[in-house]
Every structure is written in C-alpha cells, then in structure tokens.
Amino acid sequence: MDVGAWIDWTLDWLSNAQNVLFIVVALAMVAAAFRVVTSPNVVHAALMLVVALGGSAVLFLMLGAEFVAWALVLVYIGAVVVLFLFGIMITRAPTGRDPVRLDHKRRWPAALVAFATFVTLASVSVAAFEDAVIEGQVTRTDELGELLFTRYVIPFEAVSFVLLAALIGGIVLARKDPE
C-alpha cells in the first residue's frame, strides 16, 4: 500500500484508545528490554526487567487475562526479581558502570542472529494473521481454577514436582558444605 494509505491506516488504528495504550506500554517494554540487555549496571538491568514484565501484566489485563496478570506480578515482582537481586548480591556482580566486563566484544554476530530471528518471527506472524482482530473478553477466574484442577491437573501436579525438585536441588547445590 502506498504511503498515504499507510498513514490513513495508522491513524485509523490509533483512533482506538486500547491501541494507544498498547503502543505506549509496548514502547515502554521494548525500551526496558533494551536496557536489560545493554545496561552496564546489573541492578538496573534487573529493575528494567521488572518494568518490562509489569508492562506485559498490563497487556494481559487488556487481553482480559486477569488472573494471569496478577499471578505474573506476584510471582515475578514478588519473588523472581528478589531472587535475582539476591543472586546479584551473592555473586557480587559489579554494580557500578563497567561495560567491558559485562558484555562480549563481538556484539554484531549476536545482533545479527537476534535480528534475523525477529524478522522471521514477525514476518511469518504478519503473514499468518494479517489484520485479525481480538475481541478482548474478561475470563472469570473460577473457570480457570476449575480447569486447572480438572483438565490440566496432570501438568499442575507435575509442576509441583518441578518446583519441589528445584527447591531441594537448589538447596543442595547452593548450600555451603560443612567441611
């Protein structure tokens, strides 16, 4: 489509309030994500991850996935990031700006791979769902809960084992052995 049509389409798309919100959140997330992978400061990187994840929580709400959104917030901001911060403290990762030790010299190959992945993913996705529209709807959490304990009970139990294994194994590995 020519530029004019393109602009019309964009404006039309932006005329939807949800989309405006989306673009804002999305930009924020992307920016945060960039910082995560580029910030010379480990703690900043961790915090930027919080931002990015928070953004995705917002998107979940927009998409009517309430429970998932809040679970994300709880699990990540509540647990995972704290865990990360602990990890950072324990491993005394540099908290000052010191880009040399944090990144490899050769960024370009990495960038190339990443870019190629992005192009492939994006293009095939666009090709598949050109302008399919989402009629967002709010799901009631009790449905989800019921499904988790009926239809998805096996994975649910399995995940509990995974967590248990991670817990026990993590402790064994991470603890200092009594010499």
Added chain:
Amino acid sequence: MEMFDDGWGLSLIVFLPLAGAGLILLLPKAQEGLIKLVGLAFALLSFAASVVAILRFDFGAAEQFQFGTDLSWISAIGSRYHIGIDGISLPLLVLSTLMTVLAIVYSLNHWPEPHNPKAFLVLLLLLATGMNGTFVALDLVLFFIFFELVLLPMYFMIGIWGDRAKIRLPGFRREVETRLYASIKFFLFTLFGSAFMLLGFLALYFKSDPHTFDMVALAEAGQMGLFDGTFGAWVFAALFIGFAVKVPMWPLHTWLPDAHTAAPTVGSVLLAAILLKLGSYGFIRISLPILPQQAQDWAPIIAVLAVIAIIYGALACLAQTDLKRLIAFSSVGHMGFVMLGISTLTDVGINAAVIGMVAHGIITGMLFFLAGSMQHRYHTRDMARLGGNMKTLPIIGGLMAFTAMASLGLPGLAGFWGEFMALLASFNPLDGLSLVVFRTAMVVGAVGTVLTAGYMLWMLQKVNLGEPSEEWAGKDLHDADKFELAAWVPLVLGIVAIGVYPKIVFGATNDAVTELVRRAFGG
C-alpha cells in the same frame, strides 16, 4: 535320522561349535587340557554331522535344497530361519567343518603368543559357526548374520595373536604394529562391503511381492524379471561391493595381504580356506540367480577385473620378500580364476568356480599351515633367509614343494581343474556375452598360469633349495611333529584325490549348477 533331514542336521553342524564355545567359556582358564579337548570334540562332532550329511545327501537331486527347514524367526521383519544345502553348498560346508577340525588339531601344540587357548578356541568355534551358517542360510537376513558373524572372531584373532612387527603405512609417517593395522583394515573393508550388501537385500525385500527375504522365492521372482532395469543395476552394484570385498576382487583386495601376513597361522588358514569363499559363494548363491539380467550386464566387468587380479596377483607375488605375503597375493590370483569362471555364467564356468574354491581352500590353507610352521621354527618369514629348507626340514620342505605344485595348477592335482575349466568356460561364455572380452580373458588368464608357475618356482628356489644359511647351523629345528602331520595329511590326500578324481566335487555340484544356470540364464 528323520530329524536329521528335517533341518536338525544342518542346525547341529552350524551350532555345535557355538555350543562348544559356550561350554568352554564356563570352564576355568586353568583347565587347558579339558578346554582343548572340548573344543576339538565339538569341532569333530560338527564335522561328523557334515559327513553324515554327505552320506544322506541325495546326489540324484543335487539341484534341490536338502535337509532344509523353514521356521519363523523374526516375523516382525519377515525374516525366517530358512536353511538347506544343495550340491553347490555341500562341498563348501564340508570343507569348512573339516578345516575347523584341522585348525584346532594344528593349534593343539602351536599356541601363538599370548597363549590363552581358552579365548582362542572360543573365537575359533564362533568363527566356525559363522562359516558353516553362511553356507546353509537360505534367508537373506540369516545369511547376513552369519556372513557378519565371522568378523569379530577374525578381528580378535588377528589383533591379539597377530604379528607384532611394525610397518610403515603408505601415506603415513608413523609406524604401527602390523596386527593392529591389519585387523582394523580387515574389519572396516568387510563391514563397508556388507553394509551396502544389506541395503541391496532390503531393496530386494521391498521390491518383491509379497515382501520376502527368502532366496528361493526371490530367485523365482528375479527370473520372472521382476528386478530388471535400473533398480536391479543398483541392487547388483550394492551386492557386488559386499561380495567383491570378501572375495577379494581387484582393486578391493588390499586388506587381504595385510590380514594374512598379520594373522596367526590358523587365522590365515581359515581366512584363506573359507572366509574368502563366502564372497564368491554369495555371487553364485545370491547375485546370479536373483539378478540374472544384471549378472549378464556385469559379467564382462567382472571378467576383466578377474583377469586383472590374476596377472596383478602374480606380479605382486614376484615382488614379495615375505613368504606369507606372497601366499596371500597368490590367493588374489587364484580367486581371480574363480571369479573368471563365475563371470562366464555357464555351467562349466560355475562348476570351475566351485571346485576352484574348494581346491584353493585346501591348497592355500595347506600353504599357510606350512608357512606358519616354518615361521614357528625360523622365527622369520623373510625368504632371503629361508634358503635350503629342504635340508633343514625335509618333510615340511617336501610338502611345501608338493603344495606349491598343486597351487600352480599342476594337472593331476586339485588346483588344475579350477583354472583349466575356468579358461575353458571363458572360451565360450554364455550366449550374448562379448566373445572378444572373454576370449582375451582366456588368453591373458592362460598367461597368468605361466606367471603363477613362475613365482611358485621362484618361491621354492628361494625357500626350499640351495644351501641353508649358517645362521640355522646350531639350532635344532625339529621337523614336522605329529600334530602338524595329523592336520596336513588329510589336506594332502584331498589335493591328490580331487586332482585325480574331480568327480568328488563335480559329482555334487554339476547338476545343481546346471539347473541354476538353466533357470537363471536358460543356458
């Protein structure tokens, strides 16, 4: 005896050695005497069974498979335990059982280092099972298993009891022990070949309808022309690689001299006497009947390669300084005659091939026995040092001369028929095959016989005649002992008997071969 005819007989022949091996494994290593006894006993039993097979064999119906059975084995892949022997396999089977016995008899007081008779006998008996099995199998998968079964024992025989002298490999800087190089080379070559052979088998299986691995059924299908065209060409090529490596045909032969040189005496004997025959037998039993059309397309190529092998082997022999290596190269030439016979696709040619196989088995086996015994005494195979053997070891020297004469195809001894008849067959091969190629092949082959005579006489002159070098003066080199003679006399008798009365072999093979040729080529 009814049981004998219903497949039990052959199964006994094949699996008695295996049972013996198992039993020996259970015996304590210290009990050497007992171990040897058991080994010999089981080999003898297997031989005895094969003799019974001769006695009960219906020579009137030599073209039919006898003593056969056809039981379910691996139904999952449509493979069956289908065995049986006809006039072609009978002589080879007996040869195989006999050589096993003789090999063990000979071993009884010739244990190559490291000693360990237990392991050695186990391998030997395992080898026997593989060899016997190949000659009775009528199912491609079964054939494949037995065909491969010989690899492991021979690999270990060469690698463990083999020659420890160091050699420098062409193209490599480092030196390596002969046995190590030779053993893996043998293993790789054969495995390479049989891998492709297997692919060929599978292709046949899927092309046939209903799918089957049964050689007889496949042969019928093949003679209907089911496998003609490019498909057949590919399959034949695959099988060709498999068998040609084993024979070995030029230029796939290079594993042979190394393996023979490195192997312990008994190993060389069985290698030459039986293992090489598995390949040529495969051609006769599988390639020709199942793929007659391609056989005719390939025949000239095979003939040319065979002739090259004859001349080439002879010339290579003339360049040797190592006795065993010379004998090994002579095998290349002799198997060349066998393949020449097969390539003519005529009843005469294939008969010639079979008797050539038997004769070569006996004669070359004998030569390796003798070479081994000489090495056992002189601790060298260098012909330059072995002069005057006739003086130091008259009996061994005499036998060496006798066997050499047999090997150069002296009429009246076993070696003659295979060569002469192969040449005869190649004078008029199957109709439709190029006369030019085959008659040239005949002439060149005939010249080959001259060269054969040349190097055999030359070998005798270097090894047997002249004054022995003084380095053997002090040593007491005891002449052939009773074990050796026990192992050799049957071979000598066989050489003379087959030479004077070839019907011993032809009587069994002729009808079978004629029928095979008639079915496959209408010849």
Added chain:
Amino acid sequence: MLVTQFLILGALLFSIGIYGVLVRRNAVLVLLSIELMLAAVNINLVAFGAFLQDTMLGGQAFALFVITIAAAEVGIGLAIVVLIFRNRSSANVDELDLMRW
C-alpha cells in the same frame, strides 16, 4: 486490537532476549535475558487465547505454567550460578571452557 501487534511485540522481546543471552557475560544477566524471552512467549500465548476465544483457556493456562516453570528455572539457575561462583569466584559464563573439543 490486532493479533499481529502482540505478535510483533512478542517477537521483538524474544529477539532482544536472544541478543542479551548472546552478549551478556555475567550468568545472572543471561538469566534475565531468558526471562525476557519467556515473557515474550507469554504475551503470545495470552494474545492467542484471547483471539481464539478458547473455552479451554488454553492460552492463559499455558501462560500460567510457563510463569511457574520460569520461576523454578530461575531458582535452579541461580543455585548453579552461586555454586560456580563459590568454586571459581566468578560468574562469567565465557570463562567456562575447561571442557571442549
């Protein structure tokens, strides 16, 4: 709202994560990048769930499991990192080449 916009966002985050995994030397930062990738997957899943009106809520359920597993992974990962740091007082992944070739 279009599905595509979420997918593109997901793809973007995913790729950024890949970049991070490849360039960051500190193991903890590598883990962070991985979290980004998983987050991208979650966005996809939830977006699809909404788009498909899936009565089985496959998308959301899946996302929940991914979140949980991710948490577990972080636990395991950090445990290993701590272990390594204790043994060689460095958490740089590119110094781990005792074993190669």
Added chain:
Amino acid sequence: MSPTLALFALQAHEPGHLSDGGVLAEFAWLIPLVPLVLMVAIVFVGKRLPYKGWELAEAAMLFVAVYGVTLLIMNASGGIYHEGSVEIARIGAYTIEWGWVVDGLSIMMYSVVGVVGLAVFTYSKGYMKGDVRYTWFFAAFTLFAGAMLVLVSAANMIQLLVGWELVGLASYLLIGHYWEDHSNNAAAIKAFFTNKIADVGLVIGIIIIGVTVGSFRFNDVLTAVFDGDSALAQVAFWAGLALFIGAMGKSAQFPFHVWLPDAMAGPTPVSSLMHAATMVTAGVYLLGRMFPFYQSDVFAADVKTIIIVIGAITLFAMGLIALVQDDIKKVLAYSTLSQLGYMTVAMGAGAYTAGLFHLFTHAFFKGLLFLAAGSVIHAVHSNNMSDMGGLRKPMPWTYKTFLVGSLALAGIFPLAGFWSKDEILASISYDAGHGGGTIASVVLWIAIAGAFVTAFYMARAVYLTFFGEYKGHAHPHESPKIMTYPLIGLAALSIVAGFVNVPGVYTGFTEWLAARPFSMGDHHAESINFALAAIGLLVALAGIAAGTRLWRKDAATQAERDRFRIPVLYPVLEHKYYIDDLYRVALVDPIRGPVARFVNWTNTYVIDAVVNAFGGLSMVLAKGVYRGVDQRGIDLAINAVAGATGEAGEALRHTTTGRVQQYAGALFAGAVLLVLGLLIFT
C-alpha cells in the same frame, strides 16, 4: 565322406580289421599306473629296501618293457586297436575321462620307453651309486617314465595335458637333482618355465578344439576331421598352431630349445632318458597323434609350412652349435636338438611314419650315446672333452658302444640312423614334388647338409674323447658291468633297429604305426630312393672324413695307426692336397669360424637373452606393480581416505568451543536457518 577330403585320400576305415588286443589291451591302463604306484612306494618305503628303492624302479620299467614289447609283437602280427576309459567327471556338456589307448603309435612308444628306460635304470644303479638322494632319484625317475606313459596312453587331450605337465614336473625335479647349487635350480626352473610358456599354446589349442568338437577324445576330434566338421575347420589353423607351439616346447624346437642344453645340469642318466625316450619325444608324438588334423587342407594343413620351417632351422642351426661345444653332453644335447629337427621336418613334410621311425631309432642310439658319455664322465670326473682323450684303451666297451652310437647317429649304412634319416630325406623330396613346393626342396638340402654336420661333430666327439693322449687327471677305468651291459644292449638295438622298416623289403614298422582307426594318409615309398640314400651316405662319410682330417691332429702321435683305423677314408686322405684345401677353404673354416660362432652367439645372447629378459622384465614389472600400484596407489588411496576422515573429525571437533554462548548462538541460528530453509525449499 566329405568332398573336401578328396585331395588326401584319407579313409576313416573301420577299426574292424584291427583286433581289439584282448585282455592285455584292456589292462593297458596298468602301464602308466604301475610306475606311478611304485613311485609312491619308493618315496615311502624305498629307503628301507635292500637296494634303497632301485629294485622297485627297475621292476616298474621291466613291467613296462615286457608289457610294451608283448603288445608290440601282438601288434606286429595283425594290428591292435583298443581304447578304454573311465569317467572322472561330468561338467555341463563335457565329460572328463581317464582313458587309455592301445594302438600302433602308443604301443611303439610303450616299448621304446620300456626298453630304453630299462637300460637306463639298470645303468643308473651303477652310475648313481653313493648319491646324496639315491632313493629320491629313483622315485623321481620312475615318475618321469610314468608321466610319459600317462601322456602316451592318453585317449583324450586333457589326460594328455596331465601327462604333459607331469613330465615337465619330473624333469624339473631331476634337472634340479643337485639343488644345493642354485645354477642347477636355475636350469630346472628354466626347463619347467619354458615348457610352461609353450603349454599355454597347448592349453589354448585343447580348449579351442575341445569346445568346438564338444569332446576331448582324440577319436572324436579325428572323426570330426574326417567328417569335415565345418566349425572345427574354421578354428583349425589357430588350434593347430597352438598345439604345435605346445609341441615345440616339449620337443625343444627353435626358439623354445634353450632349456634343453641347460637341462644337462641333471645326472647323465636323466639326460639319456629325457633325450631318448621320454620328454622331448612328446611333441613329435603329439603331432603324430593329431596327424590327420594337420594333413587335411580344410584343417590345419597351412600349419605344416610353419612346422617344416621351424624344424629345418632347429635341425641345421643346432647341429652347427654342436661343433663348438667342449662339454661332451652339450655336444650330444645339440645333436638331439638337430635330430628332433629332423623329426619335426618329417612331420611337417607329412611323413608320419618317417618322423616316428626316426624317433624310434634315435631313441636307441641317443640313449646309448648319453649312457656311454656318462660312463666316460663317471671315469674322468669331468664333462669336458679337453680333459679326455685316448680313452679307448682303458674303456674298451664304452669306446665300442659309443662308436656304434655315433655311426648310427651319423647315418652310416647299415646302422639304424641310416634308414630312418634316409626315409626322412625321401619323404621330404616327395613332399617337394607334392604340395611342399620350394620350401620343401630347400629344406631337403638343409637336411642333407645337416647330415654332413652330424657326422662332422660326432667324429670330432669320438676323436677328442677316445683318441690322442689322455689329458685328464683322474685315473680312467672301465665302468662296472651293471653299466656296460646296458650299453651293449642299446648298441645292439642301434644296429638292428633300422631293419624294421626298409622300403620295398620289410616295412613292418609302417604297418605297426598304421594300426589306428584312421588312415594317416602319408606317402610310403615302394622302394629305397637309392640316389638320395647315396647322397645321404656320402655326405655323412664326408663329414667323418673331414672330422678325421681335422681332429686326428690332436692325436698326432698316433697318426699312423689312425690311418688304418679308418680304412674307408684312407684313399681319400691320401689326396690331401686339394681335399684338405677344399675342406679348409670351402667348408671348415667358415663353418668352424664365424658362422658357428655367430649361431652360438645368437643362441646365447639373443634367444637366451629373450627368455631371460622375459623373466627379468616380469620381475621389474612385478616390483612396479607391487610398489607402485598396490602400495603407493590403491593402499595409499585407502589410507588417504582414512586419514582425511580423521582430519575432518579433527576439524569438526573444534566447533565444540566450550563457550556456552556460542552453543546458544548455534541453537538460535540453527533454528532460524532450518525454518528459512524449509520455507524456501518447500
């Protein structure tokens, strides 16, 4: 009967008129078998017997001699023809048989082998006394005779081949009897190897004929000839040539003759038997066996030209060489070659009877000459005539018998050689008039010249050995009776053997040989061709005279007595002036000088060189093939592949860098590339 055969009135007449020889013929298979069995017996038990195995060998030959002669007599009184066979294999359409044929030809050979063999074996007991391998010698010797009998009794070509090669083997064993010395082995190998080369011809000939006819039996082949089998006719020339090449090998025809002089390395009795009865006669025998095949125009008649030429060359050239030899056995050896030339020429001239007749007579006097020479050598412990001389006094019997043999060989009336050589000359001249053409007439003159040469060198041999002063060192003495009696016996035969075939008077021999189911269609003169006979005789005498003139000088002190010892030449010698000049100027110097030397030189440096070159070449080739192709070529390629594989592994393993992030990179890149690949290619 096909018209093609009209030219030669060949008749395949029914064997009906021949008696079947009864039980003796039926059991004729014993003739080859007995010696072979006894040979095995000698090998295993010989040493334990009182005479160390000699008696078994002797018994074998006695048996053969008696059996053969009995058959000969029966055959003489009405021909015998019998053929028996045992099937030893069937291969496709072919039947392989062990057969024995009893007919004029084979009977003649049986008796020759038997009689000469008997003499030689008896003689050997004395000659070989105290030999290192006494028993083994007789084993091999018996094998030699047995093999020849296998060959002779063969009813089919394959059996012939068997005997043929066994003879070669036995000769190898006997020539190399003193194998401690490598030069003897070399001689033995040369003999076997040269024969083996020629045998290629034989084998190919047999195959061609056998396959074309569909049978290997001589009778079937000859029947096919008489039926004018067109298929056989097409291949006849090449088949015939191939067979003849085989014959050349055994009968030591130029250029395959080189092995024979070297074969002197063996003990003298071996040479005797080999030259007289067994080995070298095989070729001529084969030509005789296949004779009609070569006679008929539609078959191998063209080969006859080749045969006669080869024969002529051998006849003359070898005779000349005999002139310059010092080793007495070499003289005899070359003379044998020359005589074989006569036989071959006869065969080439289509003279079946004449050729075999010469074989018959030659067997006796050549056997005799060798034994006598052996007796001399035995006495003086040297082969060289330069170490002999004046031996007629200490060794009277040896001298007399040797003289008889020489005269017989020289073809002096009325000894055996005269008749057979005369018959050959006659038949050549007949051939010259009937299809042989100029070639035949040329050959005729060569043959006559050959007669001169023969007489010439024999005279030389006699003079140098038995006249003049003794120049040796050992103390010569007459040999023991066990050795002289055989000499006498053979001498007697050499005198009388000729009378069995005197054209116009008594032609028994012709009928003996004719006792075959096929007529040989060769020409028999009704009476002696006196002109030729006279020429032959005169030439021979001239030869002796020349010899006398030249070599009597070596015996100068006995000049007077010499004159009386050779009365026939006496008057001639009186007129020395021009005759001496004539001889010297016209004949001797050139002959003794350049020509002979040239021939000798060619023999040593050309033909031998070729043979040796063949050997050397194959060795060089062998090294080339082995080192170059096998080791450097094929094996190197194989190992190179192996090496390359290993290197590939070496290169690849460095992709595992140990850097986990590079692994991750590979992961993503791989995934994406796979996707793109799939999207693009499908």
Added chain:
Amino acid sequence: MFDYHALAPELIIGIALLATIVADLVLPDRLKYLVGVTALLGLVAAAVPLLTLAFCGDISGCTDTGTRTLFGGSYVVDDFALVLKGLFIVSGVLSLLLSVGYLESDDYYQGEFYFLLLASVTGALIMASSRDLLTMFVGLELVSAPAFLLAGWRKGDLRSNEASLKFFLTGVLSVAVMLMGMSLVYGLTGQLTFEGIASAASVSGVGDSPAFVLGVVFILVGFAFKVSAVPFHFWAPDTYQGAPTPVAAYLSVGSKAAGVVGLLALCYQAFSTVPEIWGPLLWVLAVASMTVGNLIALRQTNIVRLLGYSSIAQGGFILVPFAMAASYDTVGLSDAFFASVTYVLIYAFMNLGAFAVVIAVAAKTESGEIEDWGGLNRYAPGLAALLGLFFFSLAGIPPLAGWFAKFVMFRAVIGVFESPWAVALAVIAAVNAVIALVYYAKVVKTVYMDAVPVTVPVDRATQTPVPRPLALAIGVTAAMVVIVGFFPQVLGLFGEISERLVAGP
C-alpha cells in the same frame, strides 16, 4: 473420578518420591543406602501396574482393556505409552544401580540424588502419555529440571559445575524456542491436544502457512536438543564429561529417550498430517548428527566424551526413520515408527551397559582417558569382554543386539527406495555405520591389544571389586544385548503396536 488404574504408575512413583525424602530425613547415615532401596522399590512397584495395564485382558476383574483416554484426550495410556514407560522405568532402575556404588564411593547427597532421579523418570512417564502441548511441555521440564541439578552433583568439581551450567542454559533456551513454537501452533490451530492440532492442520491455509512451519520447526528444535541432534548437540559432550558418570548414562539414555518419545508423539500424531514439514527437517538433522557425531568421535581421547559423541551419532540413527515420512504409506509409517522405537529400546540397553562397564573400569584404572585402559584384559578380562560386547553392539555388529536396531533403521529407509533422497540417506547412514566402527573398535583395540601403561595401579585395580548393584546392571544389559541379538523377535510385538498407533487418530 479419575482412572486410577491408568495413572497408577505415575502415582506410585510420586509416592516413592516423597518416601525417599522422608527416608532421607529420618535414616541415620549408616542406613542411608536404604534410601536407594526405597527408590528402587518404588520404581519396581511402578512397573507392576504397567503389566496389569498391558495384559489387562488376561486378568480377571480387569475390565478396561485397550487404550485409555483421560482429560479430553490430553493424556492417553495406550500400548505405545506403556512400552515406553516400561523403558523409562527400566532405564531408571539401571541408572539407579549405576549410581549406588558411585555415590557411596564419596560423600554425595544420596537421598536428594535418588529423589531427583525419580522425579526426572516421572517426567518421562508423563511425557510418554501426554497428548497435548501443555502436558508435553511440563513433562519435558520435569525431565530436564532435576537433570540440570544432577549434572552439577559433584559440587567440588569445576567440570561438574560447568557441565551443569552449560546444560542448564542451553536447555532453558531450547525450551524457550520450543515454547515460542508451541504458542504459534496453538494460535494457528486453536488446539493444544494433538488430535485437534492434527485435524486443524489438515485444513489448508493453516498446515501450510509459514507461521505453522516455523511453529513446528521451533517445537521440534526443542526436542532435537533433548536428543542432542546436530546442531543442537554442543551441550552433550561437555555435560557427559563433566557430570557424574551415572548421570551422564541417564542423560544419554533416559532423557534422550524422553526426547525421542516427544518427537514420536508430536510427529506421528500432532503433525501426522504435515509430514512434508518435519520429514525434510529430520532428514537434515539425522544426516548432520550421524556424520558430525561420528567424525568428531574419531578424535576423542576421553572415554565418556567419546560416548557423548557416539550418543549424538546414535541419535542421528534414531532420527533416520522419520526422515522419509513424507513419502511413506501407512505401512511404511508404521515401519518407520517401529524402527525408531526399536532402536531406542536397544540403544537404551547397550548404551547403559557401556556406561556401566565404563564406570566399573574407571573405578579400577582411576582414569577416563582411553589410553590408560591399555591391556585391561590382562587384569580384568571379564570387564574387557563386556566392554567389547557393548561397544561392538553399539557398532551394530551381528549377532549383538545393535545389528537389529541398525537393520530396522535401514529397512525403514529402503522401504521407499524409489526416492533418491531415501537412497542417499541410506548410503550416508551405511558409510557412517562403518566410520562408527573405527572409534568403537579403537577402544576395544586399546583394551585387548595394547600394553598396560605403567601409570595404572594394576595390583590395586585387580583388588578393586565391582559393586554388586553395578554388576547386576551390567549383567541385565549384557543379557538383553545377547538375547535380542539372537532373537530380535522379542521386540517384534511393537510391530503391531506401531501399526495401531500410526493408524490411530
């Protein structure tokens, strides 16, 4: 109301898991070995319901024969699942037996070790039955997560740490890729269950859309990582070498088999309608794995690392039958399926056996470097012989079980000999089979034909006994290798199973 009979194996092992933890807490040190016993009993007990399920028809009072479908088709217990669950339990048992002696030789955390091992096995069991993406994903995680930790179990050993981290990172990343793929497939088909995906994918515009292709590829990449197919193999050698050898054994068999199960279920069910996508993909992976694995293995000097590369190559052979799927008819498909299953089963036994022997020998020679094993047969003939047995079986030399695995593999390919791609694949596989022999034989050569190096404490080595559990494991595997080698028919029953499964949905 769940079908507890169908879920019994998983439940029993779950209980056993908790039992081990409790036992580990209560038992005094000298009785710690009882923890292992508990775990062992748990596994064995779990095998019982497998049998009752398999032969339900023959048991009185057992009504629910045949395939059992749970949770709306997302969890299925059919013969295929049963067979592979059996395999996982057996490999679990064997790995356990391998571990016992190893753990007691040094103060490791036994209880936790067994717990994690069992957890991983549970995951494998779940994978065998799972028929939807979600369950498959969680099952996979349950297989992997404990394995990440086990790999680092030798805490003091830098190599072990390194192995653990490499394994962990690559593992998690591959899972991320797989998840991305799953999300796309879910989005396009709207289904998580395999049946649903299969039927949805057959609709044009879905199955052939680039996005779907990408989804499939990304998912399969996740599993290709598990079976360590080139180019997703890099972790394997490092991890095997660094991790405790029993863990390496388990990784190379149990978790690889889990990956194969995933591939089988996905390819032959979820994506059964689009073989033209995964066929070529796996063609490439198979060829690359065989070739690269073999070639690199040629140059290895450390035995475990060599086994690592060998297992990569073997993985390639396992994938070969998938490759021609696009051109198979139903029979061909079932043959291919049968080939892969059979190969995995046989491979499991011979590879575990090989590892068991390696552990035993390494304990004697106190070295994992091949050259230090020279002349082993002088002072440990039995172990030497068994080593030869397993290695030649891996090389596929008749009459050892390996030949049958290779045979069915070739058979599956040649089944479509009309296609040049099949022929090419077969030839490449054949050549690789030959190359593989070189390094297997090299080890045997060292053991049998080389001299004993001075560094090896022969006298001490001869005294060191082989721990009983280890000996038991070796015995079992060796027996299987020989029996299957002579009577491959014992595996024949999978033939009709595969037919049923392929004919399935």
